Amino acid sequence: MDKRNRSARNVLSATLALTLLAAPFISTHESTVAAKIQPSDYQKNSKAKLSHKQNIHVQLLGLNDLHGQLDTDTKVGTDLAGSMEYTAAAIRQREASNRNTLLVHAGDMIGGSPLVSALFQDEPTVEVMEAMGFDVGTLGNHEFDEGIAELQRMIKGGDHPKGTEGYDGMNFPVVAANAFDTATGKLITKPYTTKKAGSKKIGFIGVVTQETPNMIVKKGNETLQITDEVAAINKYTKILKKKGVEAIVVLAHNPTTQSGNGDAFDATKIAENIDDEVDVIFAAHNHVNVDKVVDGKLIVQAYSYGSAFSDVDLELDAKTGDIVKKEAEVVTVFQKDYTPDPKVSAIMKKYEDLVAPIKAEVVGNSKETLKTGYPSTAGDFGDTALGNLIADGMKTAMNADFALMNGGGVRAQLEAGEVTFGDLFSIQPFGNVLNKVKLSGADLETVLNNQITARGLDFHVAGFKYTYTYDPAAKTGKVIDVFLPDGSKIDKTKEYTVVVNNYMYGNTKYGIGTLAADLEVGPEDLQATVDFVKTLPKPFEYKTEGRITKVSQ
Known part of the structure; x- marks a missing residue:
């Protein structure tokens, strides 16, 4: 070419x-995560010589x-x-x-x-x-x-x-x-x-x-x-x-x-x-x-x-x-x-020469490596440190009550040490735009239930905590309670401001676009994360903190 x-x-x-x-960019996310590669997965098969030279x-x-x-x-x-x-x-x-x-x-x-x-x-x-x-x-x-x-x-x-x-x-x-x-x-x-x-x-x-x-x-x-x-x-x-x-x-x-x-x-x-x-x-x-x-x-x-x-x-x-x-x-x-x-x-x-100056801009410093991945159904706590950081940045950027971030939109882990613009771009490369909407407490619970699928949990969250049940055999789950920062349960009749990205807003399986009101379009999601990281201490520390907790049925 x-x-x-x-x-x-x-x-x-x-x-x-x-x-x-x-x-x-307008983006999409597949619902699966790249499998962790093990050396044994890569053993080459011994191919036999194909026969019939005339073929x-x-x-x-x-x-x-x-x-x-x-x-x-x-x-x-x-x-x-x-x-x-x-x-x-x-x-x-x-x-x-x-x-x-x-x-x-x-x-x-x-x-x-x-x-x-x-x-x-x-x-x-x-x-x-x-x-x-x-x-x-x-x-x-x-x-x-x-x-x-x-x-x-x-x-x-x-x-x-x-x-x-x-x-x-x-x-x-x-x-x-x-x-x-x-x-x-x-x-x-x-x-x-x-x-x-x-x-x-x-x-x-x-x-x-x-x-x-x-x-x-x-x-x-x-x-x-x-x-x-x-x-x-x-x-x-x-x-x-x-x-x-x-x-x-x-x-x-x-x-x-x-x-x-x-x-x-x-x-x-x-x-x-x-x-x-x-x-x-x-x-x-x-x-x-x-x-x-x-x-x-x-x-x-x-x-x-x-x-x-x-x-x-x-x-x-x-x-x-x-x-x-x-x-x-x-x-x-x-x-x-x-x-x-x-x-x-x-x-x-x-x-690479053209993008080098952009990629190298230092915006923060992380005390630990923050791994990528969807919220986990394997242990008691389902939230992830990196997911928490991104959701907090979304909430801050739009001055919202709550934030939801889809797991498929978090594409790479954040290594310990200096955090560059290139590092954050690798994590959020889609160029999605933040959308702030209003959802009732009941509708938020519906959306949270919609994100629980046979593959497990999808959303990282900010501004609230929730408990849920999950049956790994049946591969089904349900939200039990949603809690506000003060420990009280969410008011199902009250409207709250919730920030998501435009991919999530338009995804019919989540139901956000159908249930939400008063759409307000904000900045690109990556820029929200960059701006938020710049406000954090150097080095900053993010950990799993029980925002998502599995309980027995």
Whole structure:
């Protein structure tokens, strides 16, 4: 992709101004958290040599859930994994072993990104993907972070005030067979594409989880419709078969786990119900390791953030083009094993140099490391120190009685020591805007009940405490009491001011937008946290304090 960048001075000043003036990204949050990676999770499978030399041997190399984390190091045991200059080198090394190699992705490659990508509208991530030579990808829920129109610009090209001059879109196809724009009545992208492998073709069908509309902000996505994945896959599998394509791969931004399934739109359930002509499913969304066969379909997922990639080896019948053998492994990108790819390194350095002054601004000092994560149902106390800090900052910024912060919006832990703007951006990269509303005590209790799901608790809170029950077997819970700071119970008939972010306000499963009154729009959530941290002692100390307490039933 040929990009004619502005001068470093102009880009830096423009992005700094946009960031500090809180020109927001619109965002979404998935409902899962990246699993903690253990060294044993990354054991490479010993792949047997594929047979029948006369057949066509194809290698599919896949990434999922990169989230623009170009310069993110992932700790695996005592070693570092990921960072895209290493990931690109590892993939290029594998690619060299088979001329019939295709590079694919299963969505969420952009959105929720760190400064190096987000300050330039995630165009640096597209530049890196193109340098790596991606052949096809699909949509994840985060591709909708700024609405359908911006997604179309990212795919097709066009200038953006925060982007790079002359941005010309993605030079590889993006496919999604179940993502519609009801304003046009058409699919947002093409449903499938085909790629040549030797003398035969492989069909790639894309789908995105049906949960997407419930996980994203409404602004810009009012006309988004996600239809049934199985029906979409079967429809276009039939079309591909009529075209004589016998090898069919699905790129699914749907979660699954190595054993069983636990999601309403799980890739394992999809595998059990789709046409048996589909041979491979690249899964995504829940950031875990998957390499299994379900109903004859191979399902793979390679964690997240480029810390690993999936390697799927296929053998196509030389006459029919059908897949006669398939196997896979999930490969860890240990940095010590590779020399950074020079082309990707150059792209990353260009943008890292531009964001360095912004990223390095010191805004505070933390006495301890504050870990990320959703409120816990495992112990008596469910609140987290980092969640408490962010919620307190929201409450302070809007001078509200209470604050609620969704757990999926807290994306990284805060390390002990100096706290920089870059550190806080990594924690809250979405550019959400604070919304203050009025809720009755009864409505607040309803909202708190709505955030208790099969996955557990969602909200970090400020300005009140509450008790709840939770049955881990049934995966259900209920709020028991809500207490004010003075220890008295909340008045269910009284109205209170509550600050949330715009993603939470528009999320139908929470019910905030329906129940609330007198909406007041405030600053960007990140800026609220930055301003709050600046007011804290140096060093400051935040701890779990029992804002959320589990009680027996």
